[in-house]
Amino acid sequence: MISFSVSSTLARVLMILGATLGILLIAWMALHLSVAQLNWLEPARATTPYFACWRALLYTLIFAGWAAALRMQPTPADQQRLKRLGLIGFSSIILVELSRV
Incomplete structure (x- = not known):
């Protein structure tokens, strides 16, 4: 019989592999989209300034919550976890905004 630690490690590895396979499948499907299938994006580009305001508000609220959590001593x-979480969040926001170019 497999011990609990080995089975939980095996389950984690299988979940990570499944998520990786799902991400690769989505990326492969996105690479094979034709130009005609991407035309639905044109009307959405007109609302870009509206969504930019909401993104700025969301980022401000995230930063305010993170700063408030750091002030609670x-x-x-x-505190190390909060700093690490802030660094991961800041990096992900930068990556999202750079991917919009």
Whole structure:
């Protein structure tokens, strides 16, 4: 019989492999879209300034929440986690905005 730690590790590995396979499948399908299938994006580009305002508001609220969490005097371990989470969040926001170019 497989021990609990080995089975949970195996389950994690299988979930990661499944998620990776799903991401690769979506990327492969996106690469094979024709120009005619992408025409539905044209009307959405007219609302870009509207969505830019909402994104700016969302990013401001995320930053304010993160700063408030840091001000609550967390333990050093929690403070490191918050800083790491802030770095990951900031990096993901930058990646999302750069991918919109």
